[in-house]
Every structure is written in structure tokens, then in C-alpha cells.
Amino acid sequence: MSAEGNGATDNGRRQFLIGIGVVAGGTAAGMALRPWLVGAADVNRPPADFQPHAFVRIRSDDTITVIIGKSEMGQGVYGSLPMILAEELDVDPTTVQVEIAGVDPAFNHPFLPAQFTGGSMSVMTTYDALRRVGAQARSALLAAAAEQWNVDVVTLTTDSGVVRDSRGRRLRYGSLVDAANRLPLPDPTAVTLKDPSTFKYIGKPQRRLDSPIKVTGSATFGIDVMRPGMLTAVIARPPAFGASLRGFDATAAKAVAGVVDIKAVPSGIAVIAQHTHAALRGRDALVIDWDIGSSKSLSSEGLRQEWRALAKRPGLVGKNVGDVAAAFRSATRTIDVEYELPYLAHACMEPLNAVAEVTADGCELWLGTQSQSQDARFVAEALGIEPSKVRIHTMFLGGGFGRRASAVSDFAVEAALVAQGVGKPVKVVWTREDDMRGGYYRPLSFNRIKAAVGADGMPVAIHHVTVSKPVLANTAMGKMAVTKEGLDPSTIEGSADMPYAIPNLRVEVHNTREAVPILWWRSVGHSITGFVTNSVIDELATLAGKDPYEYRRELLKEKPRHLAVLERAATEANWGQALPAGHFHGIALQESFGSIVAQVAEVSVTNGKARVHRVTCAVDCGLAVNPSQVVAQMESGILYGLSAALEGEINIEDGRVVEGNFDSYRVLRLVDSPAIDVHIVTSGGPIGGIGEPGTPPIAPAVCNAIFAATGERIRRLPISKSLNA
Amino acid sequence: MISLNINGVQREVEADADMPLLWALRDILQLTGTKYGCGIAQCGACTVHLDGQPIRSCSIPVSAAVGGRITTIEGLAKGEELHPVQQAWIELDVVQCGYCQSGQIMSAVALLETNTNPSDADIDAAMNGNICRCGTYPRIRAAIKRAAELKRGGKSA
Numbered sequence: 001m002s003a004e005g006n007g008a009t010d011n012g013r014r015q016f017l018i019g020i021g022v023v024a025g026g027t028a029a030g031m032a033l034r035p036w037l038v039g040a041a042d043v044n045r046p047p048a049d050f051q052p053h054a055f056v057r058i059r060s061d062d063t064i065t066v067i068i069g070k071s072e073m074g075q076g077v078y079g080s081l082p083m084i085l086a087e088e089l090d091v092d093p094t095t096v097q098v099e100i101a102g103v104d105p106a107f108n109h110p111f112l113p114a115q116f117t118g119g120s121m122s123v124m125t126t127y128d129a130l131r132r133v134g135a136q137a138r139s140a141l142l143a144a145a146a147e148q149w150n151v152d153v154v155t156l157t158t159d160s161g162v163v164r165d166s167r168g169r170r171l172r173y174g175s176l177v178d179a180a181n182r183l184p185l186p187d188p189t190a191v192t193l194k195d196p197s198t199f200k201y202i203g204k205p206q207r208r209l210d211s212p213i214k215v216t217g218s219a220t221f222g223i224d225v226m227r228p229g230m231l232t233a234v235i236a237r238p239p240a241f242g243a244s245l246r247g248f249d250a251t252a253a254k255a256v257a258g259v260v261d262i263k264a265v266p267s268g269i270a271v272i273a274q275h276t277h278a279a280l281r282g283r284d285a286l287v288i289d290w291d292i293g294s295s296k297s298l299s300s301e302g303l304r305q306e307w308r309a310l311a312k313r314p315g316l317v318g319k320n321v322g323d324v325a326a327a328f329r330s331a332t333r334t335i336d337v338e339y340e341l342p343y344l345a346h347a348c349m350e351p352l353n354a355v356a357e358v359t360a361d362g363c364e365l366w367l368g369t370q371s372q373s374q375d376a377r378f379v380a381e382a383l384g385i386e387p388s389k390v391r392i393h394t395m396f397l398g399g400g401f402g403r404r405a406s407a408v409s410d411f412a413v414e415a416a417l418v419a420q421g422v423g424k425p426v427k428v429v430w431t432r433e434d435d436m437r438g439g440y441y442r443p444l445s446f447n448r449i450k451a452a453v454g455a456d457g458m459p460v461a462i463h464h465v466t467v468s469k470p471v472l473a474n475t476a477m478g479k480m481a482v483t484k485e486g487l488d489p490s491t492i493e494g495s496a497d498m499p500y501a502i503p504n505l506r507v508e509v510h511n512t513r514e515a516v517p518i519l520w521w522r523s524v525g526h527s528i529t530g531f532v533t534n535s536v537i538d539e540l541a542t543l544a545g546k547d548p549y550e551y552r553r554e555l556l557k558e559k560p561r562h563l564a565v566l567e568r569a570a571t572e573a574n575w576g577q578a579l580p581a582g583h584f585h586g587i588a589l590q591e592s593f594g595s596i597v598a599q600v601a602e603v604s605v606t607n608g609k610a611r612v613h614r615v616t617c618a619v620d621c622g623l624a625v626n627p628s629q630v631v632a633q634m635e636s637g638i639l640y641g642l643s644a645a646l647e648g649e650i651n652i653e654d655g656r657v658v659e660g661n662f663d664s665y666r667v668l669r670l671v672d673s674p675a676i677d678v679h680i681v682t683s684g685g686p687i688g689g690i691g692e693p694g695t696p697p698i699a700p701a702v703c704n705a706i707f708a709a710t711g712e713r714i715r716r717l718p719i720s721k722s723l724n725a
Numbered sequence: 726m727i728s729l730n731i732n733g734v735q736r737e738v739e740a741d742a743d744m745p746l747l748w749a750l751r752d753i754l755q756l757t758g759t760k761y762g763c764g765i766a767q768c769g770a771c772t773v774h775l776d777g778q779p780i781r782s783c784s785i786p787v788s789a790a791v792g793g794r795i796t797t798i799e800g801l802a803k804g805e806e807l808h809p810v811q812q813a814w815i816e817l818d819v820v821q822c823g824y825c826q827s828g829q830i831m832s833a834v835a836l837l838e839t840n841t842n843p844s845d846a847d848i849d850a851a852m853n854g855n856i857c858r859c860g861t862y863p864r865i866r867a868a869i870k871r872a873a874e875l876k877r878g879g880k881s882a
Contacts (some may be wrong), residue, residue: 215826216811217758219823277752348823348824349768350822351761398825399859432765496845533850663766670849670853671850674863676863
């Protein structure tokens with residue numbers, strides 16, 4: 001289906017529908033994904049296909065399929081990654097089909113021996129490779145055409161899936177499949193890439209390819225998977241972190257119509273039933289004796305009091321520039337303040353789930369995951385089988401935000417253990433409460449900051465002591481990322497390397513070990529450090545009696561990219577000019593995941609409630625492959641961060657999570673959603689990430705605006721808890 | 726056996742009368758476009774229409790839907806022709822992860838059935854029961870206005 005073949009008459013939108021719909025729909029209906037092909041030497045290559053490598057398949061009917069190994073959780077990889085390959089292959093990316101990859105080393109993350117989607121790295125880590133494999137395939141098709149016409153390949157050009165020669169002859173890519181298969185493949189590291197100034201698609205806004213199936217309800221998320229004979233299970237989980245099972249009585253539960261089986265698994269007691277309703281009824285009927293154990297004394301308020309004391313003591317030194325002690329002795333004015341952030345749930349709209357089928361041949365899993373290789377490894381370990389016997393089908397993710405990159409593959413392993421011995425596929429569904437109370441939160445964070453300004457009002461020293469449970473240390477990445485002293489880079493990212501010029505900077509860390517499981521939450525350490533550092537810079541500007549924007553300009557004057565982003569956001573927001581009565585501006589900037597983002601929030605405060613009217617955002621991500629999705633991800637990151645800043649908090653009392661559903665874990669709704677303007681700053685810098693960098697600046701931008709509005713400095717999130725009525 | 730009229734077709738469902746309509750749709754009839762998000766009518770992911778009114782299918786028993794006309798996201802398009810709300814959603818790139826969008830769209834469609842030119846306040850009120858965690862709200866607001874335009878005879882872009 002090349003644009004050349006039917007593009008002139010066909011409705012482009014319908015092509016998307018046919019394009020991605022067929023492939024994803026096929027998976028949805030339970031059809032096996034096509035056998036995987038890697039490398040040029042694969043002898044099983046179907047003759048009707050030209051598949052030079054794992055990433056693209058060209059069929060004799062001109063169907064071009066791009067195979068994507070990154071997980072789609074909303075961030076748009078099923079659009080942006082095909083664009084990159086299609087650009088060099090020289091086909092219209094809106095006409096390609098997207099196929100969800102199986103698990104294969106060809107799709108491994110370049111820095112990790114694993115197939116993994118996270119860290120805002122999908123474009124930056126695949127950009128060069130996808131261009132090269134696209135160019136390699138195009139080069140092979142050109143060689144095939146040159147041979148067919150018996151002309152020098154340099155006289156040929158391509159356009160939208162067609163090879164042309166100087167005499168006006170044309171050959172469709174599909175017609176060259178057999179010939180290309182007979183020729184040796186060009187070396188992908190030696191192929192000529194396009195001059196970026198000639199890009200037809202990269203850098204130009206493109207609509208999402210997955211919209212048609214997502215607006216018709218036909219996109220298949222993990223929770224939507226149906227397998228023949230499939231049963232559904234829910235699990236009665238421990239009521240507190242660290243609680244253990246003493247015993248249970250399943251008599252009444254087994255009597256519930258539709259309940260098939262009940263079994264203990266490491267995460268609780270699984271109720272396996274004909275459908276979700278029966279499983280929930282069965283779970284309600286279980287009589288369980290839990291041993292709460294030592295976690296009874298665990299509470300977030302208790303941790304907070306302990307950590308306040310801890311923050312007064314020296315910790316591991318994460319950064320030490322200059323001499324803060326000397327600087328404080330000579331400082332003109334100082335502050336000594338505490339900043340606190342709560343545990344936060346990811347609260348993906350799709351609650352956690354997985355479908356597993358365990359047979360004598362191994363285990364097959366259907367799930368929305370960010371971490372395929374590790375899931376396969378942990379499932380294999382749990383079942384005592386070879387990792388090669390675990391087959392993973394990646395489905396659409398109803399949100400990820402880091403939660404679906406579980407460091408322990410909790411939802412995958414659990415489903416495999418529930419399905420083991422059942423003889424049928426089992427879908428394990430987490431209820432909203434299971435998901436919200438199941439741990440793996442953004443860490444609770446307590447920070448003590450001493451900071452000082454000199455006679456000119458500019459900062460002379462910041463001494464930041466942070467207390468929290470380290471994120472990377474509790475994942476497989478800990479081994480390579482955490483220093484032997486125990487310093488976890490995720491705890492100090494954004495504070496130790498803040499872009500603001502601080503002549504004397506000391507960052508210290510206390511690693512905690514409470515029983516509450518924590519995990520990376522969209523932007524990891526940056527949503528914590530971004531709030532603390534940007535609030536403190538504002539406090540220092542106030543101390544100096546200076547405008548917070550002008551103050552930041554001075555502190556960023558040696559950093560032209562940062563300065564340009566800051567100035568763009570402020571200029572577009574009309575910083576310093578009159579606002580509607582009662583509205584005030586706040587500003588913040590954070591560099592994270594290789595991108596620089598500044599935001600100006602326009603806020604009013606009435607009767608103790610902050611209302612955010614507008615957010616003006618500037619972003620420098622180096623190259624915006626699909627600018628419309630860069631804008632979408634900024635909007636997304638802002639609203640995710642705003643939701644957390646305004647109302648988000650997970651509290652622990654007596655070892656139990658207080659919040660359980662959206663009635664108590666309040667999230668942003670449309671009525672409170674501000675207008676958002678996003679401006680892309682083109683710097684020509686290296687490619688940065690886009691999924692996460694929009695999140696860190698919003699909380700401090702809003703809190704700085706609240707200070708401008710009320711004189712009240714928010715030092716503890718969420719805002720709803722701190723703001724005086 | 727319970728008989729339900731879903732998307733214009735009479736379907737027989739083997740379910741207890743008190744099974745929430747959501748699970749009958751998803752687990753029994755395999756109409757998985759309607760989503761589970763919270764189970765307590767807080768998030769709107771399960772929104773369907775009963776006699777044209779938006780309802781949270783997680784919180785009404787299947788027996789309450791007997792005799793009514795149920796419309797789900799699967800029943801919105803007329804053959805290949807998408808509903809104007811779906812068209813506007815595509816045109817403005819509303820979706821991200823997409824999980825909440827069936828419910829968002831069903832709420833938006835219901836709004837536009839009774840209000841051909843909704844104000845921001847109308848949209849706030851009609852969409853307040855639908856949560857999105859990807860932050861598509863600004864585009865949802867714009868797309869509802871665009872869909873209203875399309876319904877009034879505007880051209881599709």
C-alpha cells in the first residue's frame with residue numbers, strides 16, 4: 001500500500017485505520033505474532049518479503065511494515081520511531097504499518113542488555129540506528145533497480161516508495177523485493193544518510209498513527225486480551241507492607257458461583273474464576289488471617305519526624321564544590337528551610353494486569369510492560385524454566401509512567417505463578433485499590449536546605465541534605481549506577497548538577513530503608529529536586545529583593561541553551577506585564593533526560609485554593625522528530641506533575657496505605673486543567689528526551705506563583721495540604 | 726439468561742442480575758472497548774450510554790440495563806464513518822495512551838446530543854467524571870468544540 005499506488009484517491013485517514021488496525025487487531029484476536037527475523041543471513045525469510053533486518057519488512061504488494069520494540073504508553077513511539085526509519089527509506093510514514101515487536105536482542109536498549117522502554121530515551125537511543133537500517137533497505141532496493149535497468153545506481157532516485165531513473169522510469173519498492181533478496185546487503189554502518197536539511201518528514205508535525213484504533217475502542221491493552229478458555233483472577237493481597245499470611249479459609253469463596261480455584265501465591269491468595277465479577281465475589285468471601293508484624297508501627301508521619309532529625313546530620317556527600325562552610329561565614333543573608341514531598345502512586349488509568357498461560361512448553365504472557373527482557377527472566381526464574389521458554393506479547397499500555405517498568409516484574413511473575421498448573425490462560429487483574437496500595441511509589445523525600453546570598457544578592461552557597469529511599473539502588477540498575485559508598489545518582493540528579501551558577505554547593509544524602517516499595521515515577525529524581533532547587537532559587541531571589549526571572553537569567557548567563565529556553569518561556573508568557581486581577585506568575589527551569597524545559601505558571605489563589613489558569617512552556621530537546629508529539633508530551637508532563645503538586649499524596653498509617661481509589665487519591669480533572677502553550681526552541685543540540693522533562697518544572701513554577709500571589713511559601717507538597725485557607 | 730440491547734443488537738448474557746454491566750460487556754460479550762478504571766464511578770473509563778444518557782457501567786447492575794438501549798464505543802461509528810467526536814479526536818491528536826478515551830468520547834458524544842455549541846463551563850460539567858492521567862484535557866476541550874463544528878456541518882480536515 002504505497003502512497004504511489006493508491007494515495008491519490010484513498011483517504012489518508014482510512015489508511016491509518018487499515019494500517020495499524022490490522023496488525024494490532026490481529027494480535028488482539030489472539031493470532032500469533034509473525035515469526036521473528038533477525039539479520040540478513042536468516043534463511044527462513046519468506047520469499048514474498050524483503051526483510052533486511054528486524055526493523056522493516058517490505059512486501060511485494062508494497063506493504064511496508066515497521067517493527068517497533070519500544071512499548072507504546074502514550075508517548076508516541078509508534079509514530080516517531082517509524083518516522084525516523086521511513087525518512088531514510090523514503091516512504092511516507094503515515095502509510096506504513098506498525099507491528100509490535102516480540103522480544104529479541106535486536107531491540108535491546110543500547111546501554112542495557114535488555115528490551116526496555118524508559119528514561120525518555122526511545123528516540124535518542126534509536127535515532128541513528130533507525131536511520132541507518134532505513135537507509136540500508138533503501139540502498140538495497142536502489143541496487144536491485146540499478147541491476148534491473150542495468151544503469152549506474154547513482155543515476156537513480158527514490159520518492160514515496162518508488163525508485164525513479166533519469167528517463168522517468170519507475171519501479172515500486174514492492175516490485176524489487178525478489179531482486180533485493182538476491183543481492184548482498186549494504187553495510188548499515190557505511191550507508192549514506194540524508195542531509196537533515198532535505199528531511200521530508202522528520203521535524204514536521206505528523207498525526208498519531210494509533211488514533212483510529214484508540215477512538216474506536218479496538219486498541220488492545222493488556223487488560224483487554226482474550227484467550228480461548230481464559231479464566232480471570234484477582235488476588236487478596238496483604239493489608240500492610242511486610243504483612244504475612246497466617247492462614248485462610250476458602251470454603252465460602254469456593255461456593256461462589258463462577259469461582260474455579262483458589263490458591264496461595266507469594267503475593268497473596270489468588271481467586272481464579274470464570275470472570276472478574278465472580279473472582280471479586282470470591283475474594284470478598286475469603287476469610288484470611290494476616291500477620292501484620294512489625295510494619296504496624298510504619299507511618300509516613302513517623303518517617304517524616306525521623307527524617308527531620310536525620311536531615312540535621314551529615315550524610316553521604318553527593319557533591320561538594322567550593323567551601324560552603326566558609327561561604328556561610330561570610331554571607332550577608334541566609335535561609336535554613338525544610339522541603340518535603342510525599343509518596344506518590346503512578347495511578348495509570350489501566351490498572352496493572354497480565355495474562356499468562358503456562359504449558360509444558362513454557363510460559364506465554366500478554367501484558368503491557370516497559371521491561372520485556374527482565375519480565376521474561378524473572379518469570380523464568382519463578383517457574384524454574386529457561387528464559388527462552390518465556391514468550392512475551394507486548395500490548396498497548398494504558399499508561400506507564402515507570403510503574404510498568406517494575407524492578408521485580410511483580411505483575412508478570414505473579415500472573416505466571418497464578419497460571420501455573422491451571423492448564424488454561426489466566427488473566428490477573430489488579431483492582432484500582434490493589435494497584436494503588438501495592439507500593440512502588442515515588443519516594444517520600446525530606447530535604448533541609450541552608451542557602452545564602454552575598455552583598456550583591458546573588459547566591460554564594462547552597463547546602464542541601466536530602467533523605468529518601470534510593471530508586472536505582474532498588475532496581476537492576478543499582479549495580480552499575482550506585483557507587484560503592486551507596487550514593488544513588490537518582491537521589492541527587494537535578495540538585496547536584498543544577499544549571500544555576502552556585503559557587504559553593506554541597507549536596508548530602510541519607511539513604512533510608514523503610515518497608516514501603518519505591519520505584520521510578522515519571523522523571524525519577526527530577527520531580528523532587530526540581531521542586532526543591534527551583535523553590536530555593538526563588539527564596540534567594542526574594543531574599544535579594546530581585547525579580548525571580550531576572551535572578552535566574554543572571555544565574556544562567558554562562559549557559560546559552562538554558563538561558564534561551566528561560567527567556568522564551570518568559571517572553572511568550574509576557575513576564576512582568578500586567579495580568580488579570582488576582583493572577584500571578586511563577587517560573588521554573590529544569591534540565592532532565594537531555595532536554596531543557598522552562599515553565600511559567602499563571603495562578604490565582606482564592607480561599608486557600610490555587611487555580612492554575614495557564615502554563616507557558618519552552619522546551620529545547622535538540623531535535624523534535626515529531627513536533628506535535630513533543631507538544632503533546634509537554635502538555636502531558638505538565639498535567640501529570642500539576643496533578644501531583646496540587647493534590648497527590650500517598651499516606652501510610654499502621655503499615656497500611658490510606659488512599660485506595662480516585663475518591664481519596666485525588667487527581668487532576670478537566671475543570672482544573674489550565675490552558676497550555678508549548679514553544680519548541682531549536683538549538684541544534686543533541687537529541688534529548690521528551691516523555692519526562694515536562695514534569696519537573698511545574699510544581700515549583702506553581703508554588704513560586706503562589707508565593708507571588710500570597711507571600712506564602714509552599715515547602716511541603718501537595719499544595720492542598722499546605723496552603724492556608 | 727439476561728437479554729440486552731447493545732449497539733442495536735439483542736444479546737443474551739449469562740450473568741447474575743447484580744453483575745455490573747461493565748463486566749458483562751467486557752468479560753462475557755468481549756466488548757473490551759469499554760474500560761475498567763476504578764469500579765466506583767470515579768474515573769469514567771467505563772462510560773456507555775443507556776437510552777442516550779452517559780452512565781458508569783461499573784456501577785450499575787446488568788439487570789438495570791434490561792429493556793434499555795445500550796451504546797458502547799464499538800457502536801459509535803456508522804460502518805466506516807466515524808462519529809464527529811471520533812473524527813475530531815483524530816484531527817486534534819487527542820489520544821496518548823488511549824485507555825480513558827472510550828469513556829471520554831462517550832461522555833462528549835452525550836454532551837453534544839443535547840448541546841450543539843457547548844461553552845467551556847458546559848464542557849467542564851459534562852466531562853468532570855472522566856479522568857485522564859496522560860493530560861489530554863486541553864485537547865479534549867478543543868476536540869469537543871471541533872466536533873460540535875463538524876456536527877453542525879463543518880468540513881473534516
